[in-house]
């Protein structure tokens with residue numbers, strides 16, 4: 191299907207003429223090197239975006255910091271009104287933005303639209319939350335004293351996002367940070383700059399209408415711009431979504447200046463399938479988890495631990511499901527798997543499958559790059575030997591490769607699942623209440639997300655999203671994840687006429 195990128199950009203308010211001149215932020219033209227973005231379905235150039243040079247980046251951060259001074263004094267429910275407007279604009283432009291995500295990132299249209307829906311949902315959530323940034327009142331041990339905590343805006347937040355969710359992860363961070371009273375500077379992935387420019391145009395419209403322009407800024411750039419942010423003492427918090435190796439570097443740099451980091455790094459997510467599982471559900475969930483988004487979600491299913499009684503049947507049914515997966519143009523109706531995002535990703539896919547073969551894995555389905563333009567591969571199902579003898583399964587390969595392991599029982603499955611260094615998402619398929627509860631218990635899954643009878647990917651925004659161990663420990667989106675974007679202040683007020691000291695200390 192031919193979708194004209196210029197038409198999409200125009201619908202989103204971005205003039206294609208100006209593309210080479212954008213975009214540090216609305217108020218300033220960028221002057222850094224030009225970035226080429228490719229259509230992963232064809233390998234052809236989709237557009238060019240000028241990156242922020244160091245001077246542009248510095249000006250953008252200073253600008254956002256100036257705007258923060260006023261923004262933090264706007265009452266939170268009034269800040270919510272601006273985010274509500276952004277949500278309305280996203281609703282209006284859902285089709286065009288969803289299609290642009292599909293075109294530039296390569297996920298199928300229904301997932302592109304789903305990603306924009308996730309943005310709309312988090313805006314709605316943030317609007318409600320803007321009236322609920324509650325603190326506690328604590329009982330003071332001293333007479334005629336009151337203790338309370340309050341939450342204040344933190345400052346200007348750096349948000350570094352990945353190519354695989356080029357717009358939704360930004361929204362999780364920024365919709366919440368904005369109602370919390372923070373200003374933000376966004377550095378998107380250099381693989382998907384057009385998506386970020388389009389979102390920034392909608393942001394500028396919503397925020398200008400409410401006299402809040404410049405609160406949310408954009409600085410397009412590559413790894414170097416990420417380092418500027420990590421080292422930048424003007425940014426009290428940097429939220430980073432990306433790989434574990436890069437996250438380690440980012441966290442180390444932020445840590446050395448004693449800044450705060452919010453990390454959402456890789457996963458190596460497993461599904462446990464017990465003998466009593468509803469295989470219909472398990473097969474659909476595993477196929478979506480492993481093949482959906484071409485295996486490029488941090489929540490993608492990478493490992494399956496199947497109990498021996500059903501492992502043969504499960505494997506057969508997975509092969510049958512994989513046979514029906516149509517690979518192709520992500521914008522075409524009926525396609526279930528688009529391309530990988532880059533040529534390098536195809537090489538990493540091939541290298542992982544070579545290692546799997548060398549270590550005794552057997553490819554049961556797929557496993558080859560497609561001989562056509564663009565970065566297409568087949569989804570791969572790999573029968574794997576024991577996990578501790580199969581080192582490739584300990585790493586996250588951002589591609590549709592699924593390793594299938596046999597296990598004897600639930601304890602063995604949980605131990606194998608938890609053995610890896612990542613800890614993002616996990617799932618169990620069982621009809622046994624006891625097994626499900628054990629999986630969710632303190633001796634169960636060690637991941638930030640643990641599901642029963644649904645897969646590892648596709649979390650809703652209402653929960654806190656993130657994971658343990660090398661996944662980085664950060665939590666974004668719903669629940670009380672907003673606290674990461676604010677500073678907590680504990681206040682004790684003496685309304686009496688004496689000065690009793692705490693802990694019974696006597697002095698003077």
Ligand code: UN1
Pocket residue numbers: 354355359431486487488489490646647648649650
């Ligand atoms: C990511 O891959 O970085 O749970 C985020 C999911 C999506 C978000 C994934 N809601 O799969």
